[in-house]
Amino acid sequence: MKHSSDIRPHAPAPSRLRALMAHRAVWPVLALALILAVDGMISPGFFQIRIVEGRLFGNLVDILYRAAPTALVALGMAVVIGTKGIDLSVGSIVAIVGAVITWRIHAGDPHWLVLVIALGSALLCGLWNGCLVAVLDIQPIIATLILMTSGRGIGLMINLLYGGTNPSFTSPLLQGLSVGHVGLIPTRLVLFVAIFAALWLLVRRTAFGLMLESVGSSPAAANIVGINARLIIYAAYLISAFCSGWAGVVLAADTHTSDPVSIGLNIELDAILAVVIGGGSLAGGRVYLGMTILGALVIQALTTSILTSGLPPEYNLVVKAVVVICVLLLQSANLRRALTHALYHALARTKR
Amino acid sequence: MNEKFLPLLATIAVFVAIFVIGGLLYNNFMSTQVLGDILADNAFIITAAFGTTFVILSGGIDLSIGSMIGFVGVVIANLDLAGWHPLLAAALMLGFGFLFGALQGLIIDICDIQPFIVTLAGLFLLRGACFMINLDSVPIQNGFVGWFSGLGIPLPGGGVLRSSAIVMLLALAGGIVIAHFTRFGANVYAIGGDRTSATLMGVPVRRTTVGIYALGGFYSALGGVIYAFYTSSGYPLAGSGAELTAIASVVLGGTMLTGGVGMVAGTLFGGMILGLIATIIIFNGTLNGAWIMIVSGVLLFVFIVLQRSLVGSLRMRGAA
Numbered sequence: 001m002k003h004s005s006d007i008r009p010h011a012p013a014p015s016r017l018r019a020l021m022a023h024r025a026v027w028p029v030l031a032l033a034l035i036l037a038v039d040g041m042i043s044p045g046f047f048q049i050r051i052v053e054g055r056l057f058g059n060l061v062d063i064l065y066r067a068a069p070t071a072l073v074a075l076g077m078a079v080v081i082g083t084k085g086i087d088l089s090v091g092s093i094v095a096i097v098g099a100v101i102t103w104r105i106h107a108g109d110p111h112w113l114v115l116v117i118a119l120g121s122a123l124l125c126g127l128w129n130g131c132l133v134a135v136l137d138i139q140p141i142i143a144t145l146i147l148m149t150s151g152r153g154i155g156l157m158i159n160l161l162y163g164g165t166n167p168s169f170t171s172p173l174l175q176g177l178s179v180g181h182v183g184l185i186p187t188r189l190v191l192f193v194a195i196f197a198a199l200w201l202l203v204r205r206t207a208f209g210l211m212l213e214s215v216g217s218s219p220a221a222a223n224i225v226g227i228n229a230r231l232i233i234y235a236a237y238l239i240s241a242f243c244s245g246w247a248g249v250v251l252a253a254d255t256h257t258s259d260p261v262s263i264g265l266n267i268e269l270d271a272i273l274a275v276v277i278g279g280g281s282l283a284g285g286r287v288y289l290g291m292t293i294l295g296a297l298v299i300q301a302l303t304t305s306i307l308t309s310g311l312p313p314e315y316n317l318v319v320k321a322v323v324v325i326c327v328l329l330l331q332s333a334n335l336r337r338a339l340t341h342a343l344y345h346a347l348a349r350t351k352r
Numbered sequence: 353m354n355e356k357f358l359p360l361l362a363t364i365a366v367f368v369a370i371f372v373i374g375g376l377l378y379n380n381f382m383s384t385q386v387l388g389d390i391l392a393d394n395a396f397i398i399t400a401a402f403g404t405t406f407v408i409l410s411g412g413i414d415l416s417i418g419s420m421i422g423f424v425g426v427v428i429a430n431l432d433l434a435g436w437h438p439l440l441a442a443a444l445m446l447g448f449g450f451l452f453g454a455l456q457g458l459i460i461d462i463c464d465i466q467p468f469i470v471t472l473a474g475l476f477l478l479r480g481a482c483f484m485i486n487l488d489s490v491p492i493q494n495g496f497v498g499w500f501s502g503l504g505i506p507l508p509g510g511g512v513l514r515s516s517a518i519v520m521l522l523a524l525a526g527g528i529v530i531a532h533f534t535r536f537g538a539n540v541y542a543i544g545g546d547r548t549s550a551t552l553m554g555v556p557v558r559r560t561t562v563g564i565y566a567l568g569g570f571y572s573a574l575g576g577v578i579y580a581f582y583t584s585s586g587y588p589l590a591g592s593g594a595e596l597t598a599i600a601s602v603v604l605g606g607t608m609l610t611g612g613v614g615m616v617a618g619t620l621f622g623g624m625i626l627g628l629i630a631t632i633i634i635f636n637g638t639l640n641g642a643w644i645m646i647v648s649g650v651l652l653f654v655f656i657v658l659q660r661s662l663v664g665s666l667r668m669r670g671a672a
Contacts, residue, residue, distance in 0.1 A: 086468075138656050139609045141413070141468075142599075146656070149596060150649025156642035269472055282466040314487065317480025324473045325459075332463035 024279040027330050028294045031277070031323065032301055039305040046308065055181045059308060067300035068192045069094075069247040071293050073267055074274035075199055076243030078292040081275050083216045083236045084284025085133060085140035090244040090271060092151020093125045094264030097248030099158035102169050102258035106162040111173040115249065122245020123238060125151070130237035134230040148268070155260025168257040178253035188250050195246065199239070200289050209287065212236065217285030270299055277327050298323070359606025359614070362658065363621045366604075366651075370625060374632045381635060384511025388504075390627040391517035396421060396579035396591075398623035399520045401598035401605075402527040403453075403571025405619045408602050409531075410544045410564045411611025412467040416456065416474030417572040417598050420449055421591030423478040424576025429490035429586025438494050442577045446570060452478075453569020457562035467565075475595070482588035489587040497584050516582045520620075523574055527616040530567070540564055544611030572598075600648065601626055604655050625651065 039046045039059070049058035073090045080087045100121045104114040125147060132143035159167055180187040203209035214222040215229045222229050251263055276282070277298050278291030302323055306316050329335050375382030400417045407414040424445045431441040452474070460470050503515040531537040539560040542550040551557050575594075580586055605622030607614025629647050633639050 132653075132656075136657060136660060138660060142603060142609050142652075142656055145596065145599065146649050146653045149600065149652065150646045153642035153645030153649070156640065157646070160640065160642075269475075272469070273472070276469050282468060314483035315480070317476045318484060319480075321473045321476035321480060324469075324476070328465050328469060328473070329459075329463060332465055335463055 024288070025291060025294070027327055028277055028279070028291065028298055031327055032294065032298050035298065035301045035305055035323075039301075039308065042305075042309045051184065054184070055186065056184045059304060061186070063297065063300050063304050064189055065186050066304065067296045068186075068188045069250050069264070070267060070270050070274065070300065071296035072192060072195065072243045072247040072250070073240075073264075074271040074278075074292045074296045075196060075289060076240030077268075077271040078275045078278070078280055078287050078289055079199070079203070079212065080140070080236045080240045081216075081272070081280050081282060082212050082284060082287035083233050084219070084282075085233065085236065086144065086272065086282065087129065087237065087240045087244075088141060088144040088268050089125065089129060089147035089151055090240065090247075091264045091267045092148050092155070093122050093241055093244040094248035094251055094267060095152045095155040095260040096125060096158065097122050097245050098252035098258045098263050099155040099167075099260050101171075101174065101249065101252050102167050103158050103161050105169040105171055111171045114171070115174065115177075118249055119242065119245045122241045122248065125245075126238040126241025129241065130234035133237060134233040152260045155258070159258055159260065167259065170256060171253065174249060174253040175256060178250045191246075195243070196289065196293065203287055203289060208232075208235070212287060213285050216287075270296075273324060274299055277324070279331065298327075356613070356615075359659065360618045360621075363604060363606050363618050363625070363655075366655075367621045367625050367628065370628050370632070374628065374635070377632070378635050381632075384507040384509035386511075386631065388507060388511035388513055388517065390624060390631055391520070392514035392582070394623050394627035395514075395516040395520035396575040396582065397594055397597050398575075398601060398620055399523045399578055400572040400575030400594060401601040401619045401623050402523055402616055403568035403575075404595075404598045405527070405602050405605070405607055405614065405616050406531070406540055406564050406571075407467070407568045408544075408599070408607055408609055409611060409614055410540050410561070411547065412460070412561075412564065413471065413599070414453075414456075414565065414568045414572075415468065415471040415595045416452075416478060416569075417575070418591040418594035418596075419475045419478035419482070420452070420569065420572040421576040421579055421594055422482045422588055424449065424573050425580035425583075425586035425590050426482045426485050426490070426588050427586070428577065428580045429492050430485060432492045432494050432497075433490065438492060438497050438500075438581070442581075445577060446573050449569040449571075449573020449576070450566050451569070453572075454562050454566035456569070457565030460565065461558045461561045471565075479588075479592075485588070486586075487588060489585050491585045492580065497581050501581055501584065516578045519574070519578055523571065524616065524620055527571075531616045536560065536563055541612055544613075546612070597626060598623075600652055603652060603659075606659070608659065 036046075046059050049056055049061060051057065073094075077087055077090065097118045101114055101118045104117050105111070109117070129144050129147060132138045132146070133140050136143075176187060177191065178188055182190050203212065211222065211227045211232050214225070214227060215232045219229045247267070248264065252258060255263070274295035275292050277295035278288050278293075280286055280288055280292065299320070302320055303316060306319055307313065371382065380386075400421060404414055404417060427445055428438060428441045431444070432438060456470050456474050459465060460467050500515055504512040505518070507513055531540070539550070539555045542553065542555050543557060543560055547557070576591070579590060583590075601623035602614070602619050603609065603622065604625050605614070605618030605620070607618060626648055629651065630644050633641070633643050633647070
């Protein structure tokens with residue numbers, strides 16, 4: 001794997017500092033640490049973790065708990081972005097899955113079958129996206145825009161299939177997967193770790209990951225060495241759809257209702273942000289799964305800390321925008337080069 | 353005939369076809385009244401989409417449009433409370449839109465960050481700023497706004513070309529001049545067609561990129577002014593999702609998302625097609641609002657596939 005050689009500064013800074021500054025994890029980790037530190041100062045009990053009714057409880061657990069759906073979507077997004085693509089339809093897939101779950105439960109299917117059908121419908125969405133991007137060669141942002149604009153409409157139509165008058169449901173199985181807990185740990189986190197591990201193995205321990213990144217950096221070159229680029233791209237959209245589908249199950253079971261208009265709204269933006277904060281480039285060619293989770297945690301930590309700090313929730317978006325801009329500017333090679341340069345000169349001057 | 357007009361003609365043909373279908377389905381549909389209403393109702397989004405056309409022509413994207421529309425409205429309404437004349441407030445916001453867009457363009461070019469992400473941050477920033485100013489809808493009291501939105505040119509057949517539609521058409525004229533009769537316009541097409549070649553040919557890429565996003569910001573601010581005057585209020589949620597409608601209008605108008613190919617005039621018809629679909633579905637009365645989303649998506653799909661095959665045939669002819 002290539003280490004970011006393009007961000008090497010002009011000026012010779014002390015080498016250990018330089019190596020640290022050049023590591024891609026440093027800025028997101030710093031951002032997360034800073035956010036949590038500010039939280040710790042504002043509310044003293046922020047880091048407390050208690051056990052209430054046999055499960056873990058506390059702000060840190062809450063951040064993980066709430067970040068799980070976005071992080072799931074972001075994992076799939078990271079894979080798609082790795083192929084130089086983008087998937088705007090993830091929010092719509094979440095909405096469709098929610099509607100399908102409610103519809104099938106009202107139709108009286110056994111709940112395990114409902115789960116299968118729901119994930120199947122998500123995969124169907126992925127099949128559609130993959131077909132547009134890989135077979136018809138449509139630009140990903142537009143190809144997935146189609147499902148994004150129409151998906152919530154489709155969700156509303158599915159709601160009509162059972163009358164749509166009472167879009168709420170109860171399902172011990174699905175709610176167990178979402179809000180339940182295994183021992184002390186919330187089930188959704190256990191399942192998230194399982195999906196992450198499977199994806200990590202797939203991307204890092206099989207040839208698939210290598211092919212994925214080579215298709216993303218140069219589809220033509222990948223084709224020449226005999227990689228079926230279309231197949232790989234297809235697989236990426238299926239993975240993204242599956243992850244969104246699972247996030248849809250978690251979110252729909254959490255609110256135990258189907259609300260296609262507002263469920264998972266703007267989740268695509270948060271997921272893309274998570275990938276970018278995690279150092280993934282929209283230009284493709286790199287898949288950083290662990291870093292993507294870090295990005296999702298930064299976003300959720302920010303949201304949670306705004307809520308706990310007592311700032312009005314209206315400040316959420318502005319603070320988010322400012323943090324995103326700061327992280328991006330720091331990640332920008334040109335700006336970092338200029339900063340390191342200035343720092344070096346300042347140091348040189350003080351030595352003199 | 354020049355091949356570059358083909359997508360525009362296709363868009364116009366689809367627009368006419370849908371209009372005729374609407375006329376066959378419902379009495380009184382094919383009238384200047386309906387046409388005038390569609391123009392007036394969609395003026396704000398089509399105006400913003402003109403700016404998006406430039407951004408997309410250059411191969412970029414601007415997601416901050418919807419938030420800009422909301423922000424402009426909220427600020428104008430609050431300045432109105434403070435006693436400002438709406439025209440003065442509007443002028444201020446147009447300047448703000450221009451500068452905000454220019455700043456986005458500058459960050460995109462200097463820091464080499466993808467436009468998608470920079471303008472996404474812009475989306476968050478402006479929408480967040482709306483919420484920070486106020487959470488409810490604020491009416492604009494000044495009599496000028498009411499007078500202005502009542503203005504219109506009567507059309508034959510009982511319809512009215514409302515003031516918002518007139519502003520939109522003027523903005524279109526400006527856009528056409530900039531795109532086709534200035535050096536800046538030629539530079540936009542050059543960058544969108546092939547950035548590297550454009551740089552090698554001496555196109556000032558940084559200045560043009562900043563100009564493109566500034567123009568995008570200006571047009572979306574103008575869309576925001578139109579919306580605020582049309583609704584006589586500033587609402588912090590106004591224009592949510594407008595960026596996607598604007599992009600869809602641009603695509604339906606025959607502009608390629610890969611950049612370099614397309615026309616500002618096409619965007620007018622692209623936006624009108626979306627407005628027409630919504631109107632037909634509302635005319636029906638029994639159809640669910642969800643159909644608007646679905647039909648828009650299907651149409652988007654059909655257009656993109658048509659574009660693909662058109663490009664494919666052009667390329668093949670080029671190779672032969």
